[in-house]
Amino acid sequence: MQPSARKTWKQNPDAVRGDILRVAISVFSESGLKGGRIEEIVALTKTSKRMIYYYFGDKEGLYRAALEAAYGRIREAESQLDLAGVEPVMALARLVRFTFDHHRENTDLVRLVMIENVHRAAHLSDSEVIRSVNAGAISDLENLVKRGIAAGAFRADLDAMMLHWQISAQCFFNVSNRPTFSALYGDALFRDPEQERLREEVVRTILGYARA
Structure with missing residues (x-):
């Protein structure tokens, strides 16, 4: 995670979580659970794969949250x-x-x-x-x-x-x-x-x- 992204997460974790969910909804609705890739979600958000797993546990946890x-x-x-x-x-x-x-x-x-x-x-x-x-x-x-x-x-x-x-x-x-x-x-x-x-x-x- 870039320093600026890490700072944003620490300052406003709800905004980061919301951004992840916004992108996840779009990706999963387009490609499904199996087709939706965590790497694509990471690329479209201001966070990292590590932070996605921190918030949601795993890919299925993120899908359920979406x-x-x-x-x-x-x-x-x-x-x-x-x-x-x-x-x-x-x-x-x-x-x-x-x-x-x-x-x-x-x-x-x-x-x-x-x-x-x-x-x-x-x-x-x-x-x-x-x-x-x-x-x-x-x-x-x-x-x-x-x-x-x-x-x-x-x-x-x-x-x-x-x-x-x-x-x-x-x-x-x-x-x-x-x-x-x-x-x-x-x-x-x-x-x-x-x-x-x-x-x-x-x-x-x-x-x-x-x-x-």
């Missing part, structure tokens, strides 16, 4: 939506629009999830952090569903987990299957105006599914 960071970002952003302070139907529409846009703008998360599905969620299952932050998301959605049912806005048998599945399925597919969909049918649907139309169609679909 997964946790990617999930943490979407859940942190969700927490800023103030859904509890909004009428239930409007709150659900806000959540769907957010999820659609976040997936589209943060494709690294989608690719990491696709890779983790190939690994049958082996690393995700080992992470208490990911389970915790996602449990919080379901809890918030359960509260929203309860409010909507109590207000007569949502159907009485609406299930929060199924609702989460419906939202995730449509917003995730829009990113995960873009290459194959575009190859088969062209990419017109993925241009900005059509994406905005599609987002509102997803909102209407989810609201139609949830409403009383």
Whole structure:
């Protein structure tokens, strides 16, 4: 490690760790766990291989931390939506629009999830952090569903987990299957105006599914 890099680490280790994770998310989402190389991550950061192992233990530890960071970002952003302070139907529409846009703008998360599905969620299952932050998301959605049912806005048998599945399925597919969909049918649907139309169609679909 160069003297300047060592000084930066000592002065702001959180910034160094965050920089490593930022690059690791990008590298692993592009190349997967096996294809992603520590040497590439080192070259794109201001640290050394020794420091990466110091923070994360090994390559799998860094991959797991990258997964946790990617999930943490979407859940942190969700927490800023103030859904509890909004009428239930409007709150659900806000959540769907957010999820659609976040997936589209943060494709690294989608690719990491696709890779983790190939690994049958082996690393995700080992992470208490990911389970915790996602449990919080379901809890918030359960509260929203309860409010909507109590207000007569949502159907009485609406299930929060199924609702989460419906939202995730449509917003995730829009990113995960873009290459194959575009190859088969062209990419017109993925241009900005059509994406905005599609987002509102997803909102209407989810609201139609949830409403009383």
